[in-house]
Amino acid sequence: MTLPTRSHRGLAFTTLGAGCAQLGNLYRAISDEEAEATVRAAWERGIRYFDTAPHYGLGLSERRLGRALAAYPRDEYVLSTKVGRVLVPSPETAGERDLANGFDVPADSRRVYDLSRDGVLRSIEDSLERLGVDRIDVVYMHDPDDHWEAASTTGAETLVQLRDEGVIGGFGAGMNQGEMLADLIEQTDVDIVMCAGRLTLLEQDHAERMLRLAAERDVAVVAAAVYNSGLLSRESVAEDATFNYTQAPAGILARARDIERICREHNASLPAAAVQFPLRYPQVVSVVAGMRGADQGPRDGRAAHCATLRRTLACARRRRLHQGGSMSTITSVEIHDLRFPTSVTADGSDAMNQDADYSAAYVVLLTDETVDGEPLRGHGFTFTIGRGNELCAAAARSYANHLVGQDLDDVVGDLGGTYRLLASDSQLRWLGPEKGVVHLALAAVMNAAWDLAARRAGKPLWRYLVELPAETLVDALDLRYLSDELTRDEAIAMLRATAPLRAARTAELEAAGGYPCYTTSAGWLGYDDDKMVRLLREAVAEGYSHVKLKVGRDLHEDRRRVALARAIIGPDIKLMIDANQMWDVPQAIEWVNALAEYDLHWIEEPTSPDDILGHAAIRAAVAPIGVATGEHGMNRVLFKQLLQAEAIDYCQIDSARMASVNEIVAVYLMAAKRGVPVCPHAGGVGLCELVQHLSIFDYIALTGTTEDRVTEYVDHLHEHFADPCIVADARYVVPTRPGYSAEIIEGSIAEFEFPDGGYWRQVVA
Numbered sequence: 005m006t007l008p009t010r011s012h013r014g015l016a017f018t019t020l021g022a023g024c025a026q027l028g029n030l031y032r033a034i035s036d037e038e039a040e041a042t043v044r045a046a047w048e049r050g051i052r053y054f055d056t057a058p059h060y061g062l063g064l065s066e067r068r069l070g071r072a073l074a075a076y077p078r079d080e081y082v083l084s085t086k087v088g089r090v091l092v093p094s095p096e097t098a099g100e101r102d103l104a105n106g107f108d109v110p111a112d113s114r115r116v117y118d119l120s121r122d123g124v125l126r127s128i129e130d131s132l133e134r135l136g137v138d139r140i141d142v143v144y145m146h147d148p149d150d151h152w153e154a155a156s157t158t159g160a161e162t163l164v165q166l167r168d169e170g171v172i173g174g175f176g177a178g179m180n181q182g183e184m185l186a187d188l189i190e191q192t193d194v195d196i197v198m199c200a201g202r203l204t205l206l207e208q209d210h211a212e213r214m215l216r217l218a219a220e221r222d223v224a225v226v227a228a229a230v231y232n233s234g235l236l237s238r239e240s241v242a243e244d245a246t247f248n249y250t251q252a253p254a255g256i257l258a259r260a261r262d263i264e265r266i267c268r269e270h271n272a273s274l275p276a277a278a279v280q281f282p283l284r285y286p287q288v289v290s291v292v293a294g295m296r297g298a299d300q301g302p303r304d305g306r307a308a309h310c311a312t313l314r315r316t317l318a319c320a321r322r323r324r325l326h327q328g329g330s331m332s333t334i335t336s337v338e339i340h341d342l343r344f345p346t347s348v349t350a351d352g353s354d355a356m357n358q359d360a361d362y363s364a365a366y367v368v369l370l371t372d373e374t375v376d377g378e379p380l381r382g383h384g385f386t387f388t389i390g391r392g393n394e395l396c397a398a399a400a401r402s403y404a405n406h407l408v409g410q411d412l413d414d415v416v417g418d419l420g421g422t423y424r425l426l427a428s429d430s431q432l433r434w435l436g437p438e439k440g441v442v443h444l445a446l447a448a449v450m451n452a453a454w455d456l457a458a459r460r461a462g463k464p465l466w467r468y469l470v471e472l473p474a475e476t477l478v479d480a481l482d483l484r485y486l487s488d489e490l491t492r493d494e495a496i497a498m499l500r501a502t503a504p505l506r507a508a509r510t511a512e513l514e515a516a517g518g519y520p521c522y523t524t525s526a527g528w529l530g531y532d533d534d535k536m537v538r539l540l541r542e543a544v545a546e547g548y549s550h551v552k553l554k555v556g557r558d559l560h561e562d563r564r565r566v567a568l569a570r571a572i573i574g575p576d577i578k579l580m581i582d583a584n585q586m587w588d589v590p591q592a593i594e595w596v597n598a599l600a601e602y603d604l605h606w607i608e609e610p611t612s613p614d615d616i617l618g619h620a621a622i623r624a625a626v627a628p629i630g631v632a633t634g635e636h637g638m639n640r641v642l643f644k645q646l647l648q649a650e651a652i653d654y655c656q657i658d659s660a661r662m663a664s665v666n667e668i669v670a671v672y673l674m675a676a677k678r679g680v681p682v683c684p685h686a687g688g689v690g691l692c693e694l695v696q697h698l699s700i701f702d703y704i705a706l707t708g709t710t711e712d713r714v715t716e717y718v719d720h721l722h723e724h725f726a727d728p729c730i731v732a733d734a735r736y737v738v739p740t741r742p743g744y745s746a747e748i749i750e751g752s753i754a755e756f757e758f759p760d761g762g763y764w765r766q767v768v769a
């Protein structure tokens with residue numbers, strides 16, 4: 005089995021390559037057997053890219069590597085060597101050792117720098133012979149720092165010719181600097197460059213231009229000396245470690261320790277992170293690391309989630325540039341498992357969920373910034389109904405930890421990047437993907453990130469979204485897997501089209517008293533008739549035009565309750581029913597039609613939330629009663645299909661199940677394109693606080709209408725929020741305070757934290 009490969013111009017490089025200077029007795033002599041065992045161990049580890057040079061031990065490395073590789077099929081590995089230093093016999097020094105150049109070999113030849121046509125041809129001919137092969141895949145000009153003229157003319161021209169003749173697969177240069185490599189990419193026809201010690205955890209500045217040009221010109225990059233000659237090669241940075249071949253200066257040691265700490269916080273090994281780091285650049289095809297002995301050399305090992313690590317390290321670097329000064333970061337995260345005992349009073353009860361304790365896996369992102377003297381924080385949560393909330397809390401911690409230590413500008417200035425950083429965690433993703441506990445947890449963390457962004461901007465979330473440029477908002481969205489339904493350009497065009505209308509729409513909505521809502525508060529299945537009737541009467545008095553009842557346990561009972569409700573609310577108020585996934589498709593059709601005489605507006609969640617075609621079948625069979633679903637819609641792809649299959653009349657996104665604005669606005673756009681009203685789900689703790697922002701955004705930035713649109717409202721638990729939603733005259737009053745209205749007050753956390761909050765301790769006692 006080989007390590008993963010990255011291909012470039014027909015050559016498949018394993019992402020880890022073996023640097024073979026040690027085979028030439030670098031610093032100390034090794035035996036031929038040891039050399040062979042080293043190569044064998046690399047092969048067994050899956051390495052299929054080997055790099056050598058005449059310079060390494062005056063040809064010894066090439067000879068040993070050639071002998072060891074003869075055991076393997078030539079087509080199965082990539083081989084590179086170098087030109088520039090031509091070896092010429094030196095009988096006068098034959099009795100000495102080559103230690104001045106770092107190699108413990110007899111100095112029976114010497115190096116003459118020569119990138120003339122003859123020099124290059126001779127060097128390659130000798131290398132072919134020493135390696136015992138008939139072709140070399142890649143030839144690098146070796147350290148041409150002082151030989152620009154020859155490298156860019158005769159050197160490059162000769163190698164182009166050899167490439168055309170098929171003697172070599174491709175060519176480039178290998179150097180300890182980025183600038184000249186960039187110049188070579190710009191001015192010659194190189195295929196690949198090897199950059200040593202300048203594209204590492206500690207150093208990237210000198211590689212920036214090279215990387216940019218390599219991307220533009222489709223030139224591959226190999227990173228070498230990624231430990232900066234020792235400093236990053238051990239789990240802990242040693243006091244006497246070397247940096248680029250000399251004793252590491254104090255400043256460099258401090259930076260390396262900084263990185264060591266960050267690695268530790270991300271549960272990553274420092275050497276593994278050093279090897280992984282350059283591979284984050286798509287231009288990099290391989291990291292070449294030195295090998296010695298069968299048991300040594302680089303291992304893929306325990307690497308961090310690299311995207312996180314990379315961002316964190318970039319942040320650490322910027323912090324140093326700011327000299328510890330003005331930069332703000334996410335300093336820590338708090339996670340709370342909050343459970344409110346709603347099952348005691350049957351609030352929230354339905355046919356499927358009879359004893360819901362409305363719960364929140366609540367996330368607070370803490371920063372070292374203040375706004376008007378108050379600490380800036382981001383608050384978010386996902387909603388569950390009790391048991392299992394601890395799983396969401398644990399998963400939320402796994403995600404939120406990625407953000408700790410990150411620059412606030414990075415996190416809130418690029419919420420698309422932040423989302424991708426978390427959603428693409430290559431290990432957590434496996435637990436979904438994009439569904440279940442991990443996705444709920446992602447929703448909690450991203451809700452907190454959006455809250456943070458809006459608070460920092462000093463705007464309520466709806467306004468923050470409305471005022472974002474179309475491209476910026478679209479770049480924050482997750483449009484992956486949606487392009488067959490909605491392209492980036494379409495999304496931008498839709499948002500741009502409403503830009504001139506937004507100010508007027510905002511004023512209209514405010515003048516109208518806010519966004520219309522319906523109430524479910526009277527309709528919980530565990531309420532007796534008296535309570536239902538009382539609450540329905542209150543709803544009518546408060547001006548609701550729509551109310552919803554839970555159904556689905558007993559048809560006989562449902563007929564009785566629905567008839568009673570209709571009698572109380574009269575003929576004009578729209579009545580919706582909600583079965584919370586109780587039925588199979590035929591049963592749903594039968595049951596709904598048996599209640600149809602009570603003039604129903606929609607049937608919600610008639611069957612499995614995943615059954616797209618089932619919803620379509622029900623819709624066809626119960627029309628004109630509409631079909632609504634979505635509170636258990638796991639992700640944007642499910643909504644895409646519900647829309648494509650024309651399976652729903654009302655789209656009920658859930659603000660704490662899909663991964664926040666990044667996913668939800670994508671669904672809003674798809675629904676708007678198809679003309680399907682979005683009527684968000686909000687039967688839970690805190691969901692009303694969130695969805696008001698989304699509905700208002702929908703009105704102002706997308707649809708401009710409230711026709712046939714109502715957002716759910718349930719009158720529970722708002723007292724626990726620092727900025728509770730306000731509903732008056734059956735409308736969500738447009739919120740004005742900064743953020744996503746997601747903050748839960750300290751006292752409620754102390755009381756309802758599970759299992760140690762005041763309330764729960766008392767229950768257990």
Ligand SMILES: C[C@H](O)[C@@H](O)[C@@H](O)[C@H](O)C(=O)O
Binds near residue numbers: 354357524716
């Ligand atoms: C268990 C919950 O209260 C659900 O019944 C609730 O979310 C409901 O489905 C709704 O539509 O509000």
